[in-house]
Amino acid sequence: MVRAANDALRRLPVWAVWLAGTIPFALLVWDTVTNNLGVDPVQQIEHRLGQTALYFLVAGLAVTPLMRLTGLSLMRFRRAIGVICFAYALAHVLAWVVMDMALLWGQMGRDIVKRPYLLFGMLGFAILTILAVTSTNLSIRRMGGQAWRRLHKLVYPAAVLVAMHWLWATKVNEVQPILWASAIAILLALRVVVRRPLAYTRPARA
Amino acid sequence: MKLNWSDVTPYRMFLDRRKFIAASAAMLAAPGLLRAQGLNARPSPLSTDEAPNSFEDITNYNNFYEFGTGKTDPARNAGALTTDLWSVEVTGLVDRPGSYGVDDLAPANALEERIYRLRCVEAWSMVVPWIGVPLAGVLNKVGVQPSAKYVEFETLVRPEEMPGQRRAILDWPYREGLRLDEAMHPLTILATGLYDQPMPNQNGAPIRLVVPWKYGFKSIKSIVRIHLREDQPVNTWKQMQANEYGFYANVNPTVDHPRWSQATERVIGAGLFGGRKETQMFNGYGDQVASLYAGMDLSVNY
Numbered sequence: 001m002v003r004a005a006n007d008a009l010r011r012l013p014v015w016a017v018w019l020a021g022t023i024p025f026a027l028l029v030w031d032t033v034t035n036n037l038g039v040d041p042v043q044q045i046e047h048r049l050g051q052t053a054l055y056f057l058v059a060g061l062a063v064t065p066l067m068r069l070t071g072l073s074l075m076r077f078r079r080a081i082g083v084i085c086f087a088y089a090l091a092h093v094l095a096w097v098v099m100d101m102a103l104l105w106g107q108m109g110r111d112i113v114k115r116p117y118l119l120f121g122m123l124g125f126a127i128l129t130i131l132a133v134t135s136t137n138l139s140i141r142r143m144g145g146q147a148w149r150r151l152h153k154l155v156y157p158a159a160v161l162v163a164m165h166w167l168w169a170t171k172v173n174e175v176q177p178i179l180w181a182s183a184i185a186i187l188l189a190l191r192v193v194v195r196r197p198l199a200y201t202r203p204a205r206a
Numbered sequence: 207m208k209l210n211w212s213d214v215t216p217y218r219m220f221l222d223r224r225k226f227i228a229a230s231a232a233m234l235a236a237p238g239l240l241r242a243q244g245l246n247a248r249p250s251p252l253s254t255d256e257a258p259n260s261f262e263d264i265t266n267y268n269n270f271y272e273f274g275t276g277k278t279d280p281a282r283n284a285g286a287l288t289t290d291l292w293s294v295e296v297t298g299l300v301d302r303p304g305s306y307g308v309d310d311l312a313p314a315n316a317l318e319e320r321i322y323r324l325r326c327v328e329a330w331s332m333v334v335p336w337i338g339v340p341l342a343g344v345l346n347k348v349g350v351q352p353s354a355k356y357v358e359f360e361t362l363v364r365p366e367e368m369p370g371q372r373r374a375i376l377d378w379p380y381r382e383g384l385r386l387d388e389a390m391h392p393l394t395i396l397a398t399g400l401y402d403q404p405m406p407n408q409n410g411a412p413i414r415l416v417v418p419w420k421y422g423f424k425s426i427k428s429i430v431r432i433h434l435r436e437d438q439p440v441n442t443w444k445q446m447q448a449n450e451y452g453f454y455a456n457v458n459p460t461v462d463h464p465r466w467s468q469a470t471e472r473v474i475g476a477g478l479f480g481g482r483k484e485t486q487m488f489n490g491y492g493d494q495v496a497s498l499y500a501g502m503d504l505s506v507n508y
Binding site for chain 2: 032038039040041042043045098099100101102104107110111114115116117168169170171172173174
């Protein structure tokens with residue numbers, strides 16, 4: 001079963017993931033031009049972009065535990081998932097800079113320094129930027145596999161920062177950010193608890 | 207193409223048409239039918255001449271956590287609220303305590319239209335054409351005793367109709383308070399409608415407070431109790447997070463909320479690139495209310 005699924009996944013081209021990654025953006029553009037974002041479209045755009053980035057971040061974090069627990073490998077798609085995450089994070093930051101804060105650089109600067117949720121978000125974004133910039137084959141070759149892998153473990157602190165960014169931005173304890181923060185915590189904990197692929201995930205040789 | 211509020215038939219003209227039809231019907235049927243069609247509130251010199259947000263904006267972008275924490279949750283969930291047979295308990299240091307109906311507190315012939323700026327603590331703003339009566343008149347009617355220094359307000363608790371109350375996100379009931387001189391200020395009103403019609407549920411039906419120089423959370427909705435007291439009451443958001451929300455909650459661009467700046471605000475309805483506008487001290491009502499706070503340190507009493 002797992003082998004059949006993995007065979008099918010091997011035949012799936014990576015560009016299919018890139019294509020799928022554009023769907024949330026296309027839907028958002030569609031909702032914007034059809035005036036379907038409600039009374040405060042700026043907030044909707046900003047929040048949906050940020051949330052989509054988080055969903056892809058969680059998807060990227062899920063690849064390893066999924067493989068260890070079930071034997072299903074999405075490893076080929078992980079870099080694409082990560083870069084799509086960054087693209088949404090970038091759009092989220094741009095929406096904040098241009099539409100929400102209207103390029104008031106002074107106020108933005110003061111806010112980032114002063115307010116933990118913005119600081120967390122910005123630090124998370126800075127890490128994602130480093131990871132996106134070094135996501136090319138050339139970077140892997142230049143840095144060497146081991147150093148590259150070590151650098152890209154920075155996605156763990158980024159995930160924690162992003163989860164705190166959402167949690168601290170709300171005025172009361174809301175369900176959604178708590179659920180997603182828990183998902184991130186579980187996915188990080190699974191890496192520690194399940195250190196190598198479980199035995200049953202390796203099909204016995206014929 | 208994005209239509210602006212100015213492209214729409216003005217609500218009053220639209221209502222005139224409805225009023226005409228209703229009036230024709232009323233000639234034949236009971237005269238009482240006419241009432242709900244238009245509140246016929248008097249214009250007030252205390253109104254701003256800024257253009258109000260659309261009815262759509264005002265009724266689909268609400269903070270009313272009793273119906274959920276999302277801005278559209280109240281519009282979606284408030285339909286279940288029943289507001290007929292509403293009564294407001296007036297208690298504490300008053301000469302005539304008791305249970306008052308909405309019409310007792312805000313009789314139809316006393317209604318005024320007050321077009322006010324509304325500035326939310328979350329740094330967005332709107333302009334709303336409220337219909338209501340000055341709170342001072344209501345307090346005079348029930349007779350405030352000399353020992354009373356503060357007014358406390360309480361929102362309805364009815365989890366079966368208010369789904370947000372099924373979780374303890376805030377310590378229900380929602381409570382707010384004003385110093386007596388703030389409550390007696392001519393700008394402070396109890397509102398029972400907006401845009402010439404009865405208050406939509408999601409905006410705090412059937413009767414709510416509006417204090418335009420304070421952040422929106424002071425303007426408590428769906429009031430069931432007004433209590434006159436000697437000591438400063440607890441208000442829900444301050445109780446929740448005292449370093450973020452104070453008792454006074456006057457709009458003040460120089461005193462930031464700990465998690466965001468209050469220097470500027472985003473105007474709801476301004477579009478995708480509407481930018482931000484500088485927040486005014488006391489939300490622009492400083493000429494009328496600044497004297498209430500003479501000698502007070504507003505960065506302490508925030």
